[in-house]
Amino acid sequence: MAQRKPKRDDRLEVEVERVDERGLGVGRAQHEAGEFRVALRRALAGERVVAQVLRRRGEKIEGRLLEVLRASGERVSPPCRHYGACGGCALQDLRYAAQLAAKREIVERALRRERIEVAVEPVIGSANELHYRNKMDFTFGTRRWVEPGEAEGVQRDFAVGLHPREQFRKVLDVERCEIQPEPFDAILASARRLALEQRLVAWDLVRHEGLLRHIVLRRSVATGEILVQLTTSSESPEQVGPYVAALLAAHPQITTLVQAINSRGATVAMGERELVLHGSGAIRERLAGLWYRVSAASFFQTNTAQAERLVEVTLEEARLAGRERVLDLYCGAGTLTLPLARKATHVQGVELVEAAVEDARRNAEENGIANVTFSAGDVLAWFGSAGASECDVMVVDPPRAGLHPKVVELLARAAARRMVYMSCHIASAARDIAALAPAGWRATRARPVDLFPQTPHVECVLTLERAP
Ligand SMILES: C[S@@+](CC[C@H](N)C(=O)[O-])C[C@H]1O[C@@H](n2cnc3c(N)ncnc32)[C@H](O)[C@@H]1O
Structure with missing residues (x-):
């Protein structure tokens, strides 16, 4: 007779083998019905643990950690008070050196x-x-995540913070976040206190109504300037005006404040319209010896110190001798474009977000760099109209989803013989690089850079070459 397979709430002993790209410990459990793969939070490679079954699909089980029977020597006590409930930073139980080893393995497996x-x-x-982060994006919500053991009767219809794991309708009130700069804790606390005092209503993530949606904080490491972007569902100056005035009075170190208006359902901090309510609308940051203007809508690497390493690695891998024409696709505000331009004949940057392109142009001008051209628009559309026949080296830094299949085709046929592909999502990079192989492109180096300590995310610089 076939043995009964594990079902919800059963307990299993698991030998954990590795940490995966979601930050889950993955291992095997022996059961009377056979061997099962179990993935669970907060379990580390080399540990033997007891897991409670949450769900099973075929031979794969998702579990909850109940007990560590044999702990890893790399286990440390997590620094964050919200760890466990909060959806971010899944690797806090792991010593930092072991986080780096785990990330290397994640990259190796994705490429394999x-x-x-x-x-x-x-x-x-x-x-x-x-x-280490220079930017945090907090969400306002009307369904506050209630911690176990919290007192009865506390206000539950207002919160500002981060989403708990897999709970996108709820918001965890963040008191302290250990990966953000310390001044952000106090600004976030004031944003919460003042909204409650002034009886402003948070956006309801289910009913799509309310005023306050997001608060994004950005800080320049070089100058200490702080940019606050407040996203609201409507302009509402009679409510937003006094709120912003009180926030600025409480925190004079906020050098600029931008209101973004987003009336649509999608929960993004980016708005349909922006109003600069205080200061210049941007901060100035220094990276790789250059000054950058970073406005609210522009992408900027979130770990300034490690972005320096990323620029260094990119320059090493681009191997420019000063004669090359370079294409920098998905160039943002020019973080890679400008350092590349100092070592090349010309760099063409392409970027979708208009404001980022404006920043990039201004950044080039302010740094006295004239051998760059920026085009605003979708990379695919740009390639279709301009082509890349004139380029020697391509630098490609797409968003997490990776490249559109048609962009892969265009890159495959481009004249360049060297490509530096940078990615914060190694699975999509690996897929794109595999798709480039039939055209003769081969990965020759893979150099991961940790931009995101405590999280399972890893940035990787991949060098590709094509034989003549
Ligand atoms: C990972 S960021 C890289 C930015 C830049 N290389 C840097 O290091 O700061 C990806 C950039 O791609 C842009 N982007 C997203 N989709 C795009 C598209 N279809 N065409 C052009 N740019 C796009 C985003 O706005 C973002 O600035």
């Missing part, structure tokens, strides 16, 4: 899965394991 044969170098670690 696509049959890409390249040695992955050790991950370049961050000097700051905490407080």
Whole structure:
């Protein structure tokens, strides 16, 4: 007779083998019905743990950690008070050096899965394991995540913070976040206190009504300037005006404040319209010896110190001798474009977000860099009209989803013989690189850089070459 397979709430003993790209410990459990793969939070490679079954699909089980029977020597006590409930920073139980080893393995496995044969170098670690982010995006909500053991009768219809794991309608009130700069804790606390005092209503993520939607904080490491972007569902100056005035009075270190208006359902901090309510609408940051203007809508690497390493690695891999024409696709505000331009004949940057392109142009001008051209628009459309026949080296830094299949085709046929592909999502990079292989492109180096300590995310710089 067939044995009964594990079902919800059963307990299993699991030998954990590795940490995966979601930050889950993955291992095997022996059961009377056979061997099962179990994935669970907060379980580390080399540990033996007891898991409670949450769900099973075929031979794969998602579990909850109940007990650690044999702990890893790399287990440490997590620094964050919200760890466990909060959806971010899933690797806090792991010593930092072991986080780096786990990330290298994540990159190796993703490349192997696509049959890409390249040695992955050790991950370049961050000097700051905490407080390294220069930007945080907090959400307002009407359904506050209630911590177990919290007192009855506390207000539950207002919160500002981060989403708890897999709970996109709820919001965890963040008191302290260990990966953000310390001044952000106090600004976030004031944003909460003042909204409650002034009886402003948070956006309801289900009913799509309310006023306050997001608060994004950005800080320049070089100058200490702080940009606040407040996203609201409508302009509502009679409510937003006094709120902003009180926030600025409480925190004079806020150098600029932008209101973004987003009336649509999608929960993004980016608005349909922006109003600069205080200051210049941007902060100035220094990176790789250059000054950058970063406005609210522009992408900017979130870990300034490690972005320096990223620029260094990119320059090393681009191997420019000063004669090359370079194409920088998905160039943002020019973080890579400008350092590349100092070593090339010309760099063409392409970027979708108009405001980022404006920043990039201004950044080039302010740094006295004239051998760059920026085009605003979709990379695919730009390629269709301009082509890349004139380029020697291509630098490609797409968003997490990777490249559109048609962009892969265009890159495959481009004249360049060297490509530096940078990605914060190695699975999509591996897919794209595998798709480039039939055109003769081969990955020759893989150099991960840790931009995101405490989280399972990893940035990887991949060098591709094409034989003549
Ligand atoms: C990972 S960021 C890289 C930015 C830049 N290379 C840097 O290091 O700061 C990706 C950029 O791609 C842009 N982007 C997203 N989709 C795009 C598209 N279809 N065409 C052009 N740019 C796009 C985003 O606005 C963002 O600035």
